[in-house]
Amino acid sequence: MRLPPGARPAIGGFDRAAHRRTDADWLERAWSDALVVVVDEGRALVRDEPPSLVFTPAAEVDAAERYFLGEDARGRAYFAVDGGITAPPGTHKATIRDVGHILDEPDASLLMTAVALVNWHARHRYSARTGRPTTLAQGGWTRVADDGETLFPRTDPAVIMLVHDGVPGPAGRCLLGHNGAWKAPGWARRYSCLAGFVEPGEPAEATVIREVDEEVGVEVRDVHYVASQAWPFPGSLMLGYLAVADPDQPVRVDAEEITDARWFSRAEVARSLAGDETDFGLPMAASIAHYLIRTWLSGSPTPPAGP
Numbered sequence: 001m002r003l004p005p006g007a008r009p010a011i012g013g014f015d016r017a018a019h020r021r022t023d024a025d026w027l028e029r030a031w032s033d034a035l036v037v038v039v040d041e042g043r044a045l046v047r048d049e050p051p052s053l054v055f056t057p058a059a060e061v062d063a064a065e066r067y068f069l070g071e072d073a074r075g076r077a078y079f080a081v082d083g084g085i086t087a088p089p090g091t092h093k094a095t096i097r098d099v100g101h102i103l104d105e106p107d108a109s110l111l112m113t114a115v116a117l118v119n120w121h122a123r124h125r126y127s128a129r130t131g132r133p134t135t136l137a138q139g140g141w142t143r144v145a146d147d148g149e150t151l152f153p154r155t156d157p158a159v160i161m162l163v164h165d166g167v168p169g170p171a172g173r174c175l176l177g178h179n180g181a182w183k184a185p186g187w188a189r190r191y192s193c194l195a196g197f198v199e200p201g202e203p204a205e206a207t208v209i210r211e212v213d214e215e216v217g218v219e220v221r222d223v224h225y226v227a228s229q230a231w232p233f234p235g236s237l238m239l240g241y242l243a244v245a246d247p248d249q250p251v252r253v254d255a256e257e258i259t260d261a262r263w264f265s266r267a268e269v270a271r272s273l274a275g276d277e278t279d280f281g282l283p284m285a286a287s288i289a290h291y292l293i294r295t296w297l298s299g300s301p302t303p304p305a306g307p
Helices: 024-031 107-123 204-216 266-273 288-298
Strands: 035-039 044-047 067-071 077-082 091-094 134-137 142-145 156-164 173-179 194-197 220-231 236-245 258-265
Touching: 024 067, 024 077, 035 044, 035 107, 044 107, 067 107, 077 107, 107 220, 156 204, 156 220, 156 288, 173 194, 173 204, 173 266, 194 204, 204 220, 204 236, 204 258, 220 288, 236 288, 258 266, 266 288
Parallel strands: 035 077, 156 236
Antiparallel strands: 044 091, 067 077, 134 142, 156 173, 156 194, 173 258, 220 236
């Protein structure tokens, strides 16, 4: 299976080319022949078959700001912009949630970075310290206020953990929860890994222990890091863990956030992933939650490679 988007570096000769970001003359020249990812409320244009990101020639893009993503092995530049898009035949508008698991690299990483940058710029038009307007700098990788204050893109660390009982084979169980905010159609029966933001001064492993206790009242041990995933909703870095707990402990949910949590066997999870009829659903394949569940299901720290 694929790693979640952002869990591995972009491949295929693509370079973020950070040294280009301060070269305003080069960025201006590069724009004339650049390819652009247009982001429309978190969505970009994707080709139906084969699934791939659709790039717009820079000459066809009219945008007040443009954000440099990097360059390919031939030196061609890629940018992101915030703007409206229409989907011609053979294409559709999609989010990372929709297509992150089926896009090849570097398309998945380009889409993740484009959405993250567009989201960050939308939230930082003004300085939080002075309230004064900021302007784009360094190819879109900073914003600067009129008093010289420099703002850098921020990523909020969060942990996401698959709690399991440590038992091998089909009888082994994992603990999944249903978030009270999941009210959209198709989400009413969805169960996923527990998660939460790292607090100031807190190691990520301590966050795992604290969040599981706060959300379901269960004590965990053997906290084991697996992988990370950038998740630009709005701008998080998800740190994925496995942790072990005794299923005989009572589950006491934090009703404000988790409306239900229960233990599921490997056999139940495998049936749900196979599309068999079950009374619950699992996270979308583009998410690290799905990856963690597959990791546990395989009984290995890393799932076997596959299509």
